[in-house]
Amino acid sequence: MRLSTTREVSYDVEVVNLTGNHFQRLRDLLESRRSTLITTPSVDHLLGESIRRSLEGVDFEYHVIQLSEKQKNLQTVQSLCARTSGLERTSVVVAVGGGVCTDLVSMTAAVVRRGLECIRVPTTLIGQVDAGIGLKCGVNYEGLKSRIGLFHPPINVLVDPTILRTLPLEHISYGLAEIIKIAIVTDEELFYQLDEHLEDLLQSRFQNPHHEAANIVRRSIALMLEQLGQNPFEMEGYQRLVDFGHTFSPLIESEAGFSIHHGNAVALDMALSSAIGALRGTISWKEVERIYRLLHRAGLPLDCPYLTPELCVRAIANAEAHRGGCANLVVPQKIGAGVFLNNGLDRQHMQNGLARMGEIVRGIAP
């Protein structure tokens, strides 16, 4: 006896001016449904009053909770469940915050009453172009990055780049890491746009040059959604270009006890992966150097004491366990295209990659 069915998934990522419009779009989406909004103290400080005023009359609860990468675990999900006790099955959970907040709140929505609908309002650059717009959510487990998690697509994502203007500079760098990632493996032109405007984008927190900044955010989102749409539940094989920068980085983060930000870890991973690619002849050293220079200008690190051959060997083994038995290490083929490496990723090769990485870095930032 068989049960066969399909489940439809569809969501919009809208780039909107929320703050200039008093969160009207969020109000429209919630309509008369009972909802709970969870945000963090820093976001509350900036946007709380505007949000609460705009949602006057809406049947919603407003919770401000400190959430950090170190608290991204099942215990926190469990405590967030308490904030949903007044919700019905038709209710909506809204996450307004960075990647940690949207991940934790999405995970909570996913497990309450067999799944509540979730709206995400990512307030960091990394959230707006990467962490907040995908189908997955996850938490760390016993020091392992995102070991616990599941697919729980949002019903809407509202992206407002004007929110970024007050972000600490390093948060712009973290987001740039993911934008540079998607550019390197899918879009040469985006890479050159970044190359042209990087200092302006960084210093202005993506407010200037206005037109270009908005376009880069939009383009990054579109590229990410295109990649996700090709293999939304990761059932169509384990080769995902968006895994570029995400093979060594999970271990860097967990080894550092999550004191190294995801964006920084991704940058380190991209630098090493690019060197490994060049060692194997997939990309020229000249282009690799160009990648390093852009990462450096973006304020991202290019060396790290945790990045050792031993860590790399373990990371490759983890990738094999996670990607259907093959490491599927993503390396650039050129700027704008990626390719997957599976063979010869042994300790010696890792050591060679790290050595070449060090040489390039000394040439750029002595």
Added chain:
Amino acid sequence: MRLSTTREVSYDVEVVNLTGNHFQRLRDLLESRRSTLITTPSVDHLLGESIRRSLEGVDFEYHVIQLSEKQKNLQTVQSLCARTSGLERTSVVVAVGGGVCTDLVSMTAAVVRRGLECIRVPTTLIGQVDAGIGLKCGVNYEGLKSRIGLFHPPINVLVDPTILRTLPLEHISYGLAEIIKIAIVTDEELFYQLDEHLEDLLQSRFQNPHHEAANIVRRSIALMLEQLGQNPFEMEGYQRLVDFGHTFSPLIESEAGFSIHHGNAVALDMALSSAIGALRGTISWKEVERIYRLLHRAGLPLDCPYLTPELCVRAIANAEAHRGGCANLVVPQKIGAGVFLNNGLDRQHMQNGLARMGEIVRGIAP
């Protein structure tokens, strides 16, 4: 920018003679995939040796863990996650046990590495016809029944009725509660089959009459899958006939600190719901009495100190929160068909229902 996709779901519930065939079917399903099998001490005592012998050479871990309804919570899911640490993303998690075991293990599989495939081998009657064959899994939260949970369909369910022959008698009663449920709301003939053979089925633990017992299990599974298939993710409205017996029962269970078994709570709920139906004229009192007699013969309770008008009023409010704003109380229309009640479910009506319930019970089991 929009992401639209669909997710395919398909699984077989196979009625097989596992024990007579040394779990060969399970071995075939696992093939060469690394897997973890989680079972309980009582099932291990009965089947452990046979399972381990049959899976010799398969890359699997075998874990025996005490799991009870009182431990059906997120903390236990978290501790079960540790038993999956050796698994890859292509791995399979196997649950061999009753409803609590399959629920907890399915929930664990659902959240590890963004969802591992799960095979269920339900070893209780309630598991084989109801708890183990659906798309959902769930745990209790802060005393609230199944408040935490999600859809994580298994990839296979293996049902072997010969496993039931050593079950404690009361566990056959619990399973009969769910079989009687599906019969009352969907299949008059199944009700009459039960009526004809009840004592034999109960005393033989569903081994005799052999042909009829197997047919009843098969029929119950087919009816359940048919109902689930009509609204697999509960997105097509909130009227589900399989919710018969599941409006008051969650509160009975939680009020009793989960010392009353789900099967018993469902029986009490069906008795009250039937009386409420008769008070509203949806079903004749004669048929209601017939339902009560069958429940009584099945060893199921018909009165309970926790079943008060106050509990019923709260249960109706909970149902409204859970079923899109309407209680959608399922009551029988006749034996073999159900209907949904939404109005007039106030305290007085509950009190009248409980009073009539008491009268019928005193007539049957003085």
